Amino acid sequence: MLNRQGRSTAAGEAGAARAATFTGNRALRIEEALIFEIGRPEVSGVDLDEPPDFALRLGGLERTAPIGLPGLSEPETVRHYVRLSRNNYSIDAGLYPLGSCTMKHNPRLNEKMARVPGFADIHPLQPLSTVPGALALIAELSRWLIELTGMPAVAMSPKAGAHGELTGMMAIKAALLARGERRSVVLVPESAHGTNPATAALLGYRVEAVPARADGTVDAAEVERHMTQDVAAIMLTNPNTCGLFERDIAAIARLVHAAGAFVYADGANFNAIMGKVRPGDLGVDAIHLNLHKTFSTPHGGGGPGAGPVAFSRALAPFAPVPCLTAGASGLAYVEQAEDAPPPARPLGRLCAFHGQMGMFVRALAYMMSHGADGLRQAAEDAVLNANYVRASLADLMSLPYGNRPCMHEALFDDAWLDGTGITTLDFAKAMIDEGYHPMTVYFPLVVHGAMLIEPTESESKASLDLFTATLRDLALAARRGDTERFAGAPRYAPRRRLDETRAARHPVLRWSPPKPEAAE
């Protein structure tokens, strides 16, 4: 979650030159070339037999020209990727306070169970009679999600949060079309994730921004002012991206429903309330759940995720296929929209097959380990940890909505940096030198120079004490005008600041073979 509004994208000052070594390496840190520079096309790290001579049946489409792919032997491959990995920060190695992204501990039991052949080595189109355990697992995970959301149905196939948003908003559009209504507006608070307006726009809706009131939450009266018969839905994140619970949400839901529209909830922050508050009790019609944020499946450097969507009674008939339906003879698995029993009117199919099974296994392993009691405790600890960070920094850094309780993340702005010449980005980069991944910066957009800190429940008190002591030291340095510590940061990372402008102006998106040198 990062927005670059108002931030510099140039590399910044170079600072001190790096100490020279012959290799460019620095002890454990190895400069690693691209596979295209170290691989050879004839080398392979996989031993395969050459098939005996046979007549090809390719209809004359045999590939003859070289592809250009490099190969590495197994030891070279291992070394290449191990070296690359050591240039990455990770939650396993340290606190990762990315607000709204929820970097919590990823239990290895999840990984182990997802790799059991009975889950990992089953095909999505083998006969359903040969995969009863897979269907039972999907049913059990659905049951958990239904209980946790207090909503009657859940679509399991969406592939990630944004895909879940699309699914939910499609169900809303389908429900309106079934009523013979074409509405054209979707209300989105200014603090929303970028995926919300992007999703609404994809479905042809005009996005109308709803400003927050001074305390950072959406005012029911403001929503009412925007409500017309042309509004299809409001997309609300609760807790919102400022880390605050939308306390008017039930009232908002009532007035949205009275106008014949729907409430979409972005469940990115469900980890703050799981086991404590059920979105169904707040009047939500559809909410996606990020299994990779809330239920500990790994983020893997940008996915895969999984984004099941829970539906209210009004939207449940429009849930996509495939879906599980309860029939006379127990649960039935419906793969074709036409096969769904009435009153179901599935909106269609969102992707091939059944969804992110590997993520389902991981998420269920996490839920079963915690139990309902443990999930509630995890939510409470996440909220407590965030408030502890807030309380530990409130005297030095500024809080845009006052020093009052937050949910799972604490939002600071850059007002306290005024006059120091130091920006939010500088502060974030200085954290890197201290061994921390920065918090989410410049998001949400409603706050200037935002710094959004989400420690999650995975951090111990000792870990938070050191983290807040570090931020306090940095904050004091900033206030003293020690610009040196910030302007050149990071100094000790594998790279100094990158020239992002150059990357965008002259995009180099792939390796290309070096051009033959021109004769001098």
Place this chain on the structure above:
Amino acid sequence: MRYLPLTDEDRAEMLARVGVAGIDDLFADVPPDVLRRDLPDLPHRRSEVEVERALGRLAAENVAAGAVPFFVGCGAYRHHVPATVDHLVQRSEFLTSYTPYQPEIAQGTLQYLFEFQTQVAMLTGMEVANASMYDGSTAAAEAVLMAHRITRRHKAVLAGNLHPHYRDTVATVSRLADHEVVAAPPAPAGEEGLIGLIDDSVSCVVVQVPDVFGHLNDLTALAARTQAAGALLIAVVTEIVSLGLIVPPGQMGADIVVGEGQSLGNSLSFGGPYLGLLATRQKYVRQMPGRLAGATVDAEGQRSYVLTLSAREQHIRREKATSNICTSSGLCALAFTIHLTLLGEAGLRRLARLNHARAVALADALTRVPGVTVLNRAFFNEFTVRVPGDAADVIERLARAGVLGGVPFSRLEPRRRELSDLVVVAATELNTDEDAAAYAAALTEVLAC
């Protein structure tokens, strides 16, 4: 609870520092009538051993592909994944990192994405590729939206032999985004008649190669006709290993190539997580969906990588973004790129050849089964057979006999009764001669009674 480091003593101290009497004070904005003390229908915490047992029991109810002669494909393929791949993927620094928003401490992810993009571009015969989509089917839907943006038209023509799940995925998005879709009917004998559907209102033609029945077709003429109408040709590849042996769509004139990358590095996992591939021409790069890693330098002039052209993306452009995609399939892309690096060009070509050899041998074996005909003239590692009677029933009886013999086409198209005698059969390097013999014997027996 083993995942929670705070002790009750810690909690008490921390609440005191925060200045509240109890945890409920931090939930004061929640209306009291909706705050839950318990969810009585859900179980309480369990030990690692208990969870392992319970999930292990569910897993044991499934027939794992490795336990039987296995010939199921249709968009997901069982290949051997070298042990090195999963070992490297599970390294903490890859597994538990986030999207590389802070490039100074994410060069590992960014470099492998840059390498991945290059490999995908080379393999598909295109100029650029993105850093992955959710899967092949959603990549196809995104490619259609991309073609609409480029051509400013809103009608897609879908080949009849496009995987029905892909067709349905594109159709669902198109219908609810108010775009038009024209889908040709399935043609099990081989695609024909697409050219007649192309006129100057069409934005793109989506065609699969090898197609869902396994047929291999040259796309060159279709590409030329499509482009002459001002439309784009989108080629879908669901079996990426095929590109080790057959002419890539880019060379046949495709404007966008989308693919399912699962075959390299990723397990079947009942359909996900997989990874979508999306490659195109350089001139369309600013209309691409999804993340792109690019090369640049840092403040000391060192070669570095960074997410770039983000002005296309939702976190910057919001409602004007090229897509709403955020999280994609980073880790699956890592598995793909490691597997492909291990294979190298020589290994990939050998692997592809081996797959084709297995499929040819299997087709010959099944042709000899009385009553069975193979429909394909040209194919890669998958082909379609016609069986006497109901194919779904035949596959079910084969399963009871311990052979997973393919996908009855009615599983994908139950409404088309005329196709209910077709089975799509795949063979890979993992199938042995004994597997093929066992399949032919079981099929002979099933059809005889």
